[in-house]
Amino acid sequence: MNAAKWVCILFVTTALVLAGPSCSRRDDGDGQVTVCFAFQDLETEFWVAAHKAIIETLKSKGIQIIERNANEDANRQLEQIRAAIARGVDGIIIIPQDGESAVTIVGEANKAGVPIGVFNRPPANRSKPALVVVADNLKISEQAVTYMAEQARKLGRKVTPLILVGDLGDSNAVARRQGFMNVIQKNPDLFNEAVEVPTKWDAVTAQANLEAALQRNPNVDLVFTSSDFLYPQVRAVLEPLGKWKKIGEPGHVILGGVDGDLRAARWMKEGYVDATGVQDLFVEADELLKALLEAMNSGQKTPERWMEDPGFALTQANMAERAMDMWGFKLLAEQGPAGAQ
């Protein structure tokens, strides 16, 4: 028995160890085109909508999809991509955990000669070729906050701003916080010191901490959320305090965020939210897929192209003309009157 055990162990170990990366060839299977779609997580509406858009487009083209959730672990994502490559996928789309791990993962795909598209979070540098669609989180949030600052100036007094900060381990959250801070620091005459509320991208934490922060600083007149998915929490805290007021009503708190999701759309339309920084989700997904499929069809192995989603701040001022550029408004329109509560 003992000998058998050792033979077994030896067998497994040698198999695992000696199977070098070089001795494999891509296995194209039955000719079906397969794309691996690996995302970091699907916890906010933005990612859910992106996921849906990408999956549906791929499906409509008859492409088999291997989707993988990395649960916010860059290493796990790397393992997933490697496995997908070993399975012989024809293309890869990732929503990376962050720009730095994206570089490594793109490198893996390059080595294997599989075209790869990076969605929304760009690789930290351009050393490895990839199809990239980026939104500049910092700039978008700057634009939104700038509009909010203009509104604040109209109050004609010094204003206390508050920001719901995302998970400090997430690069997008950090960029959005930076964008907010940049504007605040540019207007020292207008703003008091900003109140920072940690949320860890968790609705419960956000609500608890926001409530505490507002107790400490009852005079907050401007709230910026690093992601629109936290609007329900902002509302839940403001409403009992009598601060959930439409624009123009007394006691209105200037509200803004980033993403441009369904709830942001609804509440902008109803006149509660002043501005939201929009990443053009559908365009981003579309552009990326187009480029990737093109590369796959033409047999390019390491295509390179950076596509900018300039993003913009949808504000009450430009809502009339640009509302339909925000994906949340599109969803709202799809839902029709039935979806509105």
Add this chain to the structure above:
Amino acid sequence: MLENILQFDGISKSFFGVRALEDVSFSLPGSHLLGLIGENGAGKTTLMNILGGVLAPDSGRMRLRTADYAPRRPADATGAGIAFIHQEWNLFTNLSIADNLFINRFPRLGRSPFINRTVTRKQTAKLLESLNLTLSPETLVDRLTPGERQLVEIAKALSTGAEIIIFDEPTTSLTAAETQRLFDIIGGLREQGKSMIYISHNLGNVLELADDIVVLRDGRVVDTGPGRDFTIDRMISRMVGRAIDQIFPTRESRPSQEIVLEVKGLSQTGIVKDINLVLHKAEVLGLFGLMGSGRTELARMLFGLEPFERGEILANGVLCSRICAGDCIRRGMAFVTENRREEGLLMEATVVDNVGLAALPAFASTRFPRLLRHRQLSEAVTRIAESMRIKSGPVARTLAKNLSGGNQQKVVIGKWLMSRPAIFIMDEPTRGIDVGAKHEVYSIINDLAAQGAGILLISSELEELMGLCDRILVMSKGEITGGFNRAEFAQEPILHAAFKGHQRLSQNGRAGQR
């Protein structure tokens, strides 16, 4: 009243093809106390497990009063009015006494799901009072002494209103006074018409209590009869199968003048005060005292397991300050604990691992890393296991928890023989083990002394100390209250010293446990 209440009829049981019980038949008359004796492995435990519904017999049957009795689970036995008082307590230390007594049958407040605390408290108080225990029913079991726990266990059996009560070594952790209290209670129970089976290695107690005696050897009933017809000698010779002419082997060595352990003015507030003692080479020094006299605490202080505030300990002439058990072992000391289960053994480990544990550093081949010399270690362990006649399966695979009490104790002692220490501290080394094993432990103590070790022997059995020791020190209330040389050994003065400060108790105090 001589109608038989319980009857065993041709009970047989085998494990792995080995006969544990063979055609065991005897009966328990009502209102009688039956003493069941036999060496470990004679089949007492198996028989009681069959009675308790833990095991089923291969053949034979039991009758309870007039009906057949074939329990399938422990609950059946309880339901039939049979209660067990085990050697190992089955108490929940995190609960109060009252909760422990009623854990499986709390009285309710009317039809509500809530416990009727008034009833539990009252009934518990009554039971405790009948056992002369002045404890609040709400006291946590965790805070009780071993003796008190044993009495609570008895209270638990009584509280179920059992008609047949099985006592399995109930006195091992009781003080003399508590033992007497238990015997009074047993007398009372007999008067109430309860029947009892009393299992013990303490033959004196059995002789004193039993109406009838049944002797088991190798799974068979080898002797039975009314208690008054038995003598200790007859009991021993039937149990062992041969006559043991002398319980205590003769000492052949004499203590030398060389001092191995010296204690000067050892004190710890509230525990011990100003202890001075000297232990010589090749000497067996007895330490007698009632339970709670501070003897165990003193032993633990000597071995670095408890702190002391003032005083000096010199082992082999070296002053030990701020010591721990490891230091003591390096200085040639050994400590046989009274708490075999929790401090003496790794129950889930093999005999080899247990015996080897204390001497591991000595079997390291290099200083760093300390690689074990497995062959030498296992040879040494096997040698010890053989020389001590530890009866077990293969020592490398048998777990300590599967050994009998006597063999477990040999493992605990054997652990210390590995490093050939010069000083032994033994706290109740013969507690709860059978006559044969006791005799072997006595021989080991003698041999150790003959080889030149100094032994500090703690026991609550005065006879044992008088049979083995060169000198006896007596402790009471944390102080040394007397010292006796072999020539001066006599029960009266020693007990007198032990009861110093216990005026009330000394009037009915009895000699150890006979």
Add this chain to the structure above:
Amino acid sequence: MRKTRDTMLVMALRHTPLILFVVIFLLFGCLSPRFLSYQSFENIVKQASYIGIAAVGMTFVLLTAGIDLSIGSNMYLSAVIAGLLIQNHNLPASLALVVCLAVGLLFGTVNALAVTRLKLIPFVATLGTLWIGRGVGLWLTKSVPVEFPQSVTQIGSQKLFDEVPLPVVVFALVVLCASVLLRWTALGRQIYAVGNDLEAAKKAGINTARVRGTAFIICGLLAALGGFISVSQLGIVNAGFGKDREFDAIAAAVLGGTSLFGGIGSVFPGTVLGAILIQMVTIGLVSAQVDLYLQPLVAAGIIFVAVLLDSLRTRQLAKLSRRHIRVEELTSPRAGGIVPMLGEE
């Protein structure tokens, strides 16, 4: 003189958690005076209530020497099912609550069966249901957030007598019921017994499978209730809802003195103080506007000190309540007479 001092010392030691609690509260109060208001305290308790309720359930399981890793998934799944039923079938809020609790109960029952019938180790069994529960929840929602109507969020913002928020009332009720159950019913006492020594409990004739199973079922039920309380305040359930909450619940229970090895612990004050203390530290740091990056460091530091003090206190108490063999004269340096002599009489 000495005696009163010693008695006070023992009193202080016994109530260290409470004292520590007050000290931390005052400390944060010094940093930000508004923290000392009733309102702020109310907020802390309100925010602690949902994890507190789950932690009460966890306490039951921990007392039986088990562990339940699946409560986060349980919260998510039960809230999702209730939410979807409201959305698609216009279920009234009260019925939604019933559905939510039923799902929690079912979830707990699955754990209970896995542990008692299939005899799986609680850690592995609930690790398995953790993944399955989360997966089923995601499958139902496709990761899309589930919104709850006003009728539910109203529950969360209601106040009893215009003073006490409803979540706090529910929390208090749960704590009360749990304490009564543990202290005053046979089941409660048997939970402690099973956690203390499973084998002895079997020998004593306790139906250990039933007792352990009940603990898991209660835990599942309370997890769902806690989840619903949280949802009634949030109004929305995201895909990450409940993730890693099991650690918060275990931490609250253990900080409150519950042992992971079973048999030791209490719901009140233990787990309640633990849950509130953790929430107080988090909210206190926000109130004091400590640098965001330093907040986890400070919070960890404070909790570390709390745990350290608690273990020092336990040791000191054990030392003080040790039996005394001798009665010493009053010249001794250390306490001699705190605990009445428990000799042989």
Add this chain to the structure above:
Amino acid sequence: MAGAQVHRVLVFGWGKALAVARRILLSENFVLYLSLVFFGGLYLFMPYIAGGRNLANISSNMWPLLALVLGQMFVLILGGIDLSQTSIMALTSVIGGMLMTTRLDPALFAKSPLWGLLLSADGSPLSGTVLAVPLGIAAMLLVGTSVGLVNGLAVARFRMPAFMVTLVSMMFFSGLAIYLTKSENIMYLPDGYTRIGSGGIGLVPWSFFVVLVLGITSHLVLKHTVLGRWFFAVGKSVRTAVVSGVPTERVIVIGYALSGFCAAVASILYSARLAGGRPTLGQNLLLDVIGAAVIGGISLFGGKGKVLWALFGVLFFVLLSNALSMLALPFYTEPVVKGSVILLAALLDVTRTRLLAREVIV
């Protein structure tokens, strides 16, 4: 006659197969066989799972995880638990990254509390020197061990519950890692370092050798040293160990320090593979680590554990997650499958234990 002969052979063969199946089920290495069967079953449907590239993937995924599980094993044997391993990974990865990196973007890192003290646009004073990699690695190991040491001291000296101590240190050190870089990841690590994650001798990856050494050493420590015996003794009964002269406090501290050391080794392998120092490295890995240890057969209640068991547990977990990566399943079914397989494995294990118990009695 011949027919009967064949029949007999068949019956005999069938009986023998049953006997073998039974032996496998009862074997101590059950988890290994389970993994092999699992792998074999999948091979029938997905032959590419046994492709060279994927085997290389499995191998590269296994070794760092095994390093973590080995560390956890020491603590579990002592009857403790170490929740802080992942935060040790994050902290050491950040520190190692800072010491070794050749370039830091001032725009990102100027906010770091170490900027100007230790860090500049060219990395740290060590960066670019020959010593950067060895000293960086040494620093990582040192930091990991020290954090473990602190955990151990708190558990052994102050008798604090291991769960709370390591939970708090998880909070603290992962917070510290994020604070040190202010959330930024560190790139531009020297080639000499990243090659540990990707290169190897011929076909054998470096990480294999590293963990092989770690595994063999752990095995030797547990099986053949005084210390190893002490680990088990403390895990089985602290009180008996104390009375038997085991320096229990020291043993416990060493256990946690080893766990920290192993976490640092895993951190080296993981961050070399990702070519970056990350303050969030391994954030969600904890349940996998403990799960792998427990599935492998290491008891959460102390006193039981083997290096081989750790290996089998890791093999099982890695195979499971690898197989899931190759199936074209919707994302939400993955957790369901994962949970079910864990339950199934546990169930088989219980059946096995029960059969074993019967084997002993009969």
